[in-house]
Amino acid sequence: MARTQGSHSDITGPRIRKAALGLFARHGYAAVSMRQIAAEVGVQAGALYNYTPDKQSLLFRLMNEHMQDLLSAYGELGRHADASEALRQFVGFHIRFHLERPDEVFIAYMELRNLTPENFADIEGLRRSYENALEAILRQGQEAGLFDITDTKIATLAVIAMLNGVMTWYRAGGRLSLDEVERIYWDMVRKSVSA
Known part of the structure; x- marks a missing residue:
């Protein structure tokens, strides 16, 4: 099959992912068609299939890239031996990383239900890896007597849910600076985990 005139795989592929990301975030995965994605990019609908087998594969790729980027960026941070400092670092990292990617965060949480069981299992495994990193910090603090936590798994999920809330309301130029928001969170x- 001939490539669409003016189409370049290193340009069109990323444009398709960017268009799909924006459309999925605004309208929801189920409401977006491949034709809409193609129109947003400015290519014929059939041309999309040169870059992705189907809409499900596109959704999975967006989610997978987001989770891989998250794990990679967190993995590049230096680790603190002190659990309290490690937790402070996690809080700041989570807020700042996710604020820069609101569409990715929305899709990563709201569109899980639209993944096939196999794709869901893959994404859930990546999410669990990130959650496990936080739970390890909480366990370390618990063992050192710094944290008083009844159940580290529930505490992990509660902390992540609290931090994710920032993405729904924070706006640059608002009443609080990002540094202030990070300090408050x-x-x-x-206080929620301290012994």
Whole structure:
């Protein structure tokens, strides 16, 4: 099959993913057609299949890339031996990483239900890896007597849910700076787990 005139795989592929990301975030995966994605990119609908087998594969790729980027960026951070400092670092990292990617975050949480069982299992495994990193910090603090936590798994999920809330309301140029928001959230997380 001939490539669409003016189409370049290193340009069109990323444009398709960017268009799909924006459309899925605004309208929801189920409401978006491949034709809409093609129109957003400015290519014929059939041309999309040169870059992705179907809409499900596109959704999975977006989610997978987001989770891989998250795990990679977190993995590049230096680790603190002190659990309290490690938790403070996690709080700041989570807020700042996710605020830069609101569409990716929305899709990563709201569109899980639209994944096939196999794709869901893959994404859930990546999410669990990230959650496990936080749970390891909480366990370390618990064992050192720094944190008083009844159930580290529930605490992990509660902390992540609290931090994810920032993405729904924070706006640059608002009443609080990002540094202030990070300090306030760190104070709330610290108090919620402190012994």
